[in-house]
Amino acid sequence: MKYLIRTVVLTALLGGLLFTGAQPATTQAGTAELVFTTPCPTPACPISPPTNPCPYLPSPPPADEVWFMSGLEVRNVSNLYGVQFTIRFDPTILQVMDTDSDTPGVQIQIPKGTYFEGRDHFIANNEVDNAQGIIRVAVSLYAPATPINGNAVLGFIIWKYVGTGVSNVSWGNKVETKLVDSNGANIDYTPKDTTLGCPAPPSYTGKVLLQGRANYKDTLVILAMEPCLPSFPNNLRIQSSAQNIIPDMPYAFTNTSGEFSITPYTQQEGNYRCLLVFQHGYLTGQKDIPRGGATNRYAGEITLLGGDVNEDDVINIFDLVKISYHMGAGRYNSVADINSDGRVDISDLTIAANNFGLRGPQSNWQNSGF
Ligand SMILES: [Ca+2]
Ligand SMILES: [Ca+2]
16 A cells, blocks of 8 residues: 555656656646736737726717727736637626727737737637627637747727626636647636626615605606706706606606606716706606715605696696686596596695695605705
């Protein structure tokens, strides 16, 4: 038994010595790393990315304003001659931009600015599947090029953000992603995955109830960058009446419980100053947002008062006249139907009459966090 162990150890030692002697430049297992360097690899990106790559979400951003780069680097490698890698990303958050308009499909950037530039190399594969979120690349040096030792940039990815959130960006498994020496033997390495993304700012939430109704759905809530004014902005009232999408303003409609949640646009985070609330037939509502944005974003709860049928943010004789007109047979009007029960009758008139003389915008939010 002792003899056997000694033989095995001796053989292993000899094997190690022989192996080292035959291939003096071979790797030390596990010391190499594959890394993503973002936004700029060392020593420098070939081109400079914009300062803020996060898009103006959810509005579609101009494509040329939102790109940025990651370098694909190998570090502490010895005798590297060929590389094959698979990289995965979340295509709902990131897309890879094409760097080679002469080749069909989408390619990452090789060799410009990488180790391969100016050296004999063969690109066997360079394809990006932006639908699945997969990059596949295979590159080998060829003679008389000498192997890579130390650190080297293998490629560049030009990304653009297409959605809010954070994507994992990962190297494939050891079958998909391989470093090989000039004999085609695997070089061990440690893959360093990364995350990229623009986390969404915290949402403003709250609850808008409607006097006289049990179902509180479809009240429009808007985040505005202008401070709240003494009167509701007429341009927003016109647009919200048409239920158009409001350009460059985050908005949401309440659910049946009256709850809303609005996520600020990433680039305007901290610039919103007023929460505006609009529902047909009701006084408007609003709430000041502190400069720089609220820390606790629960706006609280407000009950809009009904009866403003002509939507001038005051409940007066004109509204009562209008409701009574629509009480007539064949004159149903959904805005005059304050309580939304399918009829314009004394219930709607009474709601308006009881609010006679009141004006919007209301700002009596309860239990607000700001
Ligand atoms: Ca009115
Ligand atoms: Ca009614």
